[in-house]
Amino acid sequence: MKKSACLFIVCFLAGITCFAQTLPFDNSVYRHEIKSVEFFNSKKQASFPVIDLGSGETVTLGFDDLSGGSRTFNYTIQHCDATWKPSNLSPAEYLESFTDDRINDYYYSSATFQKYTHYEVKIPNRNIIPKISGNYILKVYEDSDPTKLVLTRRLYIVGKRVSVSANIITSNNVAARRTNQKVNFTIDYTGLPVQNPNTDIRAFLMQNARPETGIMNNKPTYIRGTQLVYNDVNINDFAGRNEFRHFDTRTLKLNSERIAKIYKDTANTVMLLGDPNRNLPNYTLLYDLDGKFYILNQDGSDPRRDADYAHMYFSLASNKSEADGTPYIVGQFNDYKLDNNSRLTFDSRGRWYTNLLLKQGVYDYQYIWVSNASKQPDDIILEGNYFETENEYQLLVYYRQVGSRYEQLVGYNLLSSAKQ
Structure with a gap:
């Protein structure tokens, strides 16, 4: 993967200053043959990978290896602080069990043009058991060699010790009332030694x-007893x-809403509408789906092994040329990476195009524009910006006890602007 893919771009895309910062750990794939990485709370596919400490809940990691055959993949988890820097802890301090394990569950593809091997593991399990709350980075590597990194995923383990209430309102900025959503929230830390x-x-x-849209609240607006209020x-x-664009390839036998043509020969080719x-x-x-994707195959019995891959062709009319900048196609399916794999190419007809090899399912995606002048990513210039858009918000509360060498994740709340 290109170095640019490792850049974690923190920016407020509505005209606020942006900057790039290299972070040690984010959601990334480091091998071109590794595809369709899913990581979610096992209760619901595509859900946010957060679980309660000691609850019996698990997260599921699944991915495909298009090189075929079977390979030795190991994994481990490492404790991090709220900004995803490694905590000053040894593995024995945050793991009850072994420090790493091998992924033993895998399935060979069946009746597909594209041959692949699907790997899957659930965490915690009898070999990998976290014993403290916090941010964890899941690392998968080959042949028991941590330097042969395959992929990384962010995992959130909550030890609930605070209560959180929140609401979403229109922006207090009059000029942004038609475009922005403001989140106010209160944290009650009763019983926590603060x-x-x-x-x-x-x-x-x-x-x-999307971590690149995230805002870290280091200080409350004011304190009311044991309540921290954030409403400045x-x-x-x-x-x-705006709502995400989408396409549906749960079946490759019929054209769905956004599909113009399906070709089948030695591989599947899908032409999407412009x-x-x-x-x-x-x-x-x-x-x-708020940017998510689901691996599904309505013509099979188990999409982990019988969903096929297709070359998906996208085209975009942006009224912009190569002299102006470059668009990128992103979503959770590619971790919102702005790299050569997500970059579109300008053609002689005045349109932008690309093709991606994607597994059958339902996908959300959008286009991000990077201007040649500013070099800054902007997902509004091609998509629009509206207060009415339905968005999910993830609120994570961290606590560092005086004298402690690590941060605990003590609260989590999932909000929806559609349910206010």
Whole structure:
């Protein structure tokens, strides 16, 4: 993977200053033959990978290896702080069991053009058991060699010790009332030994599980007894953005809503209808998955092994040329990476195009524009920005006890702008 793919781009895409920062751990895939990485709470496919400590809940990791055959993949988890820097702990301090394990469950593809091997593991299990709450990075590597990194995923383990209440309102900024969504929230830490609420507790808020949109709240607006209130007019104000685009390839026998043509020969080829620029004056209601994707095959019995791959062809009419900048196609399916794999190419007809090899299922995606002048990513210029957009927000509360060498994850709340 290119170095640019390892850049974690923190930016407020509604015109607020952006900057790039190299983080040690994020959601990344480091081998081109590894595809369709899923990581979710095992109760629900595509859900946010958060579980309660000691609850019996698990997360499921699944991925395909297109090189075929079977390989030796090992994995481990490492404790991190709220900003995803490694905690100053030894594995014995955050793991009850072994420090790493091998992925033993795998399945060979069946009746597919594209041959692959599907690997799967659930965590915690009898060999990998975290014993403290917090952020964990899951690392998968080959041949028991941690330097042969295959992929990384962010895992959130909550030891609930605070209560959180929140609501989503229109922006306090009059100029942004039609575009922005503001999140106000209160943390009640009753029973938690907090010496200085301004430094012991902080909260991270992100939109649609996208860390690059996240805002770290280091200090509350004010303190009311054991309640920390975060409602300053200038904080936690998010661009509403737009609903995601989508396509459906649960079957490759019939054209679905967004599919123009399906070709079958020695491989599957799917031509999607052209995508327009959606930065329009008014919001249009569309149902989406908030950026998620689901691996599904309605013509088979187990999509882990019988869902096929297809070369998906995308085209975009942006009214912009190579002299202006470059669009990228992103979603949870590619971890929102801006790299050569997600970059579109300009053709002689004045349109942008690309093709991606994707497994059957339902996918959300959007286009991000990077201007040649500013070099900054912007997902509003091609998609639009509306207060009415339905978004999910993940609120994570971290606590560092005085004298402790690590941060605990003590609270989590999932919000939806559609349920306010």
